[in-house]
Amino acid sequence: MTAWKQAVARAFDRAQDYDRAAIIQASVAERLAATIADEPLAPSPRTLEIGCGTGLLTEALRQRVATGSMLVTDIAPAMLARCRMRIEPAHGLRFAVMDGERPAVNPGFDLIVSSLAAQWFVDLEGAFEQLAGLLRPDGLLAVTTLAAGTFREWEQAQGGSHGIVATPAYPTIPALRNMRFAGCLTEIRLDTLHEDHEDGAAFLRALRTIGAQTPADRAVIRSPGALRRALRTFEAQGSSVTYAVATCLIRRIDRPAG
Known part of the structure; x- marks a missing residue:
């Protein structure tokens, strides 16, 4: 496991109160489960979940889809344990x-x-290609991920820097729609959600609670004065943030090689 992935796993293992702060995450999980339930699926589909967290999607999906065998996974052992307790x-x-x-x-x-x-993937397209290769013919890979435009209010408050909100650069919707996977059909949908916070400090606390402040290799160390200025600007703009959520539906239409 790379140092970056180890940092991500540790950050989420420390996210003790994840569910309390994960309002958007819960909404996205419910929406994705509903989307999957509307898709053509095999009877009692053999299912794999990646990055289960505390089980928001696991629970929502099992309420809507009569899955067969289901393997639920996460990179963070403590998150996986919480999911197991929930389900x-x-x-x-x-x-x-x-x-x-x-x-x-x-x-x-x-x-x-x-x-x-x-x-949190280092190579999103490569990961999708690997996962699509695990599908049976007519199988479905259904993933939500954050896209460019997420946290744009906070980025603007920092003068365009990603130094405080340290996450991988989010892909643009055109870049996602340009992805091609052999033997698959791909559909990308975009939803824009908004979350209000009491103030800038509450926003940063929420990020820490959901494990989303892992230092990235490209993060810029900010001075306390720069942080205070960014917080004042953010609060003057209303302390609201945007989540640009991409839903990626990848359907295998032929047999994978091998």
């Missing part, structure tokens, strides 16, 4: 610590899902 035991339901970019599983899934975990 009622069932036949065929298993849990494993796993990096979604290095899936240690055999192919043959009817459904692979992930909600707001893929933005």
